[in-house]
Amino acid sequence: MANFAGKNVIVGQSGGPTAVINSSLAGVYQTAKELEAKKVYGMKYGIEGLLNSQVVDLGSVLQSHMDIELLKRTPSSYLGSCRYKLPSMEEKPEVYEKLFAILEKLEIGACFYIGGNDSMDTINKLSAWGAKINSPIRFIGVPKTIDNDLELTDHTPGFGSAAKYIATILKEIIRDSTVYDLRSVTVVEIMGRNAGWLTGAACLAKGDDCDGADMILLPEVALDPEDFLKKVDELQKHKSSVIVAVSEGVKLADGRYVCELVSEAKIDAFGHKAALSGTGRYLADLISSRIGCKARAIEFSTLQRCAAHVASRTDITEAYQAGGAAVKAAFDGQTGKMAAFKRASEIPYQCHVEMVDVCDVANKEKPVPRSWITEDGYNVTDEFRAYVRPLIQAELTPIYIDGTPRHICLK
Amino acid sequence: MANFAGKNVIVGQSGGPTAVINSSLAGVYQTAKELEAKKVYGMKYGIEGLLNSQVVDLGSVLQSHMDIELLKRTPSSYLGSCRYKLPSMEEKPEVYEKLFAILEKLEIGACFYIGGNDSMDTINKLSAWGAKINSPIRFIGVPKTIDNDLELTDHTPGFGSAAKYIATILKEIIRDSTVYDLRSVTVVEIMGRNAGWLTGAACLAKGDDCDGADMILLPEVALDPEDFLKKVDELQKHKSSVIVAVSEGVKLADGRYVCELVSEAKIDAFGHKAALSGTGRYLADLISSRIGCKARAIEFSTLQRCAAHVASRTDITEAYQAGGAAVKAAFDGQTGKMAAFKRASEIPYQCHVEMVDVCDVANKEKPVPRSWITEDGYNVTDEFRAYVRPLIQAELTPIYIDGTPRHICLK
Numbered sequence: 001m002a003n004f005a006g007k008n009v010i011v012g013q014s015g016g017p018t019a020v021i022n023s024s025l026a027g028v029y030q031t032a033k034e035l036e037a038k039k040v041y042g043m044k045y046g047i048e049g050l051l052n053s054q055v056v057d058l059g060s061v062l063q064s065h066m067d068i069e070l071l072k073r074t075p076s077s078y079l080g081s082c083r084y085k086l087p088s089m090e091e092k093p094e095v096y097e098k099l100f101a102i103l104e105k106l107e108i109g110a111c112f113y114i115g116g117n118d119s120m121d122t123i124n125k126l127s128a129w130g131a132k133i134n135s136p137i138r139f140i141g142v143p144k145t146i147d148n149d150l151e152l153t154d155h156t157p158g159f160g161s162a163a164k165y166i167a168t169i170l171k172e173i174i175r176d177s178t179v180y181d182l183r184s185v186t187v188v189e190i191m192g193r194n195a196g197w198l199t200g201a202a203c204l205a206k207g208d209d210c211d212g213a214d215m216i217l218l219p220e221v222a223l224d225p226e227d228f229l230k231k232v233d234e235l236q237k238h239k240s241s242v243i244v245a246v247s248e249g250v251k252l253a254d255g256r257y258v259c260e261l262v263s264e265a266k267i268d269a270f271g272h273k274a275a276l277s278g279t280g281r282y283l284a285d286l287i288s289s290r291i292g293c294k295a296r297a298i299e300f301s302t303l304q305r306c307a308a309h310v311a312s313r314t315d316i317t318e319a320y321q322a323g324g325a326a327v328k329a330a331f332d333g334q335t336g337k338m339a340a341f342k343r344a345s346e347i348p349y350q351c352h353v354e355m356v357d358v359c360d361v362a363n364k365e366k367p368v369p370r371s372w373i374t375e376d377g378y379n380v381t382d383e384f385r386a387y388v389r390p391l392i393q394a395e396l397t398p399i400y401i402d403g404t405p406r407h408i409c410l411k
Numbered sequence: 412m413a414n415f416a417g418k419n420v421i422v423g424q425s426g427g428p429t430a431v432i433n434s435s436l437a438g439v440y441q442t443a444k445e446l447e448a449k450k451v452y453g454m455k456y457g458i459e460g461l462l463n464s465q466v467v468d469l470g471s472v473l474q475s476h477m478d479i480e481l482l483k484r485t486p487s488s489y490l491g492s493c494r495y496k497l498p499s500m501e502e503k504p505e506v507y508e509k510l511f512a513i514l515e516k517l518e519i520g521a522c523f524y525i526g527g528n529d530s531m532d533t534i535n536k537l538s539a540w541g542a543k544i545n546s547p548i549r550f551i552g553v554p555k556t557i558d559n560d561l562e563l564t565d566h567t568p569g570f571g572s573a574a575k576y577i578a579t580i581l582k583e584i585i586r587d588s589t590v591y592d593l594r595s596v597t598v599v600e601i602m603g604r605n606a607g608w609l610t611g612a613a614c615l616a617k618g619d620d621c622d623g624a625d626m627i628l629l630p631e632v633a634l635d636p637e638d639f640l641k642k643v644d645e646l647q648k649h650k651s652s653v654i655v656a657v658s659e660g661v662k663l664a665d666g667r668y669v670c671e672l673v674s675e676a677k678i679d680a681f682g683h684k685a686a687l688s689g690t691g692r693y694l695a696d697l698i699s700s701r702i703g704c705k706a707r708a709i710e711f712s713t714l715q716r717c718a719a720h721v722a723s724r725t726d727i728t729e730a731y732q733a734g735g736a737a738v739k740a741a742f743d744g745q746t747g748k749m750a751a752f753k754r755a756s757e758i759p760y761q762c763h764v765e766m767v768d769v770c771d772v773a774n775k776e777k778p779v780p781r782s783w784i785t786e787d788g789y790n791v792t793d794e795f796r797a798y799v800r801p802l803i804q805a806e807l808t809p810i811y812i813d814g815t816p817r818h819i820c821l822k
Binding site for chain 2: 077209210301305307309310395
């Protein structure tokens, strides 16, 4: 690490936020400090902000251990985020020249980017440009996405907390759904356009004290609405309150999203075609119209990615470790890598962080394996449950001040 | 209390559930046991279930102190609920004869009903019939509603926890809303068709670490969409991410609900007129269509009444006390009453329970006073904030088992 002396590091956050993306930031920051980086800069609004030289010296804003504790408990991206996709270096070399000039001016030795597969594309391109110009700057990605769809990692930070939130509120909704002595169907719509990991996490509501979801519909399996209705009708013969968890991204056999059926029929109040949404609403309307029982739809919405008040401590800890391991790897001379989780043992659950080539992760998506979905396509298997259960274990209590969880914000 | 020897009591839950309605049940159950009631019965599915003799001996299902702790932490109505409205005694005396025959067969000395203003109507009618036939059975109501719209009580159990949930997730959503360096408006839709108490609780998100909601729209003030748009536009000149909290029940000056404007324009995918909903969606569409910036709508949905995992400990404790005080009053010979909160002191916050005549509460609604809403109608005042802040203080940690909060359920 001698060749790192006197250098600064920089870290950015990108893409949709999560409940634990700031814990990875804390991991990067504290580890860089412990490994004696000079300054730790944060990019405001990701790489897009960096292009405008929007940076902050994190040492000037994170001043105490309490600040770090709050950072671990604050959802969403402390530094701000962007959805900017770097152009290819052949197409626009000037963007890379500008970025590297900014990094060199800041005397950066290592650059960390916390994000999903688009962000790994950014790290991949920056490290490729760095190799091309023989830059000594190291580039390492830190995974983050509630969607859990990154390749080469057992799971992604952010997923466990989203899964814990989904399981927790689904249990509460199931209690709420059973109060009246009436036939009813509750359809809950869960995020995840292309991969069903989050929707599958609905299986975690099931336990000694809760029947859980009766059907779990993932985007990996095409939905046949008639067969679905038949199944709901069957379920209602034995159980008056039926619970269906559905991914927003469920498709029909012809490839259309179920939510497209809604937007074909609906326009907003101003005559515009409504935005894609409403898979749950569609299915609830279908059920009440065809089966004739009470059916309601509940969208879990954006809380899935920002409900830090019920985050998984396992997730918070691992997010921190991923950030820390990325710094260690960079200081050891690695570049073009992503911190990835490897499950060393299932019972007891043990995971460690290793480095994988970021080029093998960038722009790819990992769906739920078909073998982890039941044959009829209406639920996940015990293997899925065993995979996800460890990721929601334990809690990190919010620091409640005057009745609400305290956060830390960049002014 | 000598005249109570050898008698049983019965308790029911009615109307929409809350996060703490079971804490009131725990208060009734434990206090009745301590005051040496013989048996404590629960009505399954409220008075409607009682008419079908659906009762449970609570002593047979609540067997340990741990069960009581779980009951306090389990949202929704443990006993089940109903929305049945008792007919008038002139119209259908046979219903009262049947109910009293069931109560007498069960050797009931006192009957408790936990619910909102409709449930207080039930207690009112039962106690009137009891007086008419000289029945010795006492009838006492225990207040419950997230809407906080009951007369003669400082506030209602259930409201504080719903307010704490709203403040907590609004803070998280505000963090989520500020990640991109973009102009945006987030409209959150909050429950409460006729009274704005819950929507007003959005004011609690504001603090040292959070700007809070920029506008709070209550049903007590008619909305002028053009003036609203002007105000949003003004706000955006100083603040790129604007947050609007709106009650589902906001109306126009002509008395129409804002959400009716949506349903006039929308039909569901099956050609039916859509259910009333979408005030937030309507305003978000209005903003994006007229101001041209990104606008999204988030419905807080049913979680407002069942998010026990972030319940207020003040609320849980008071809900328990209301149940206990109701039992004490009945054992002291009172009937036709409701347990009500009286705020004895503002600083420090102190409340005690007293009995009020249930006939003065039944079927009435208490709106937010106009003087607690700012003159322009777009926010609540400091008085409102000071009133509601004590109600969300402190937490009762869920008992997490295997990653999710444990509940207790009646099989």
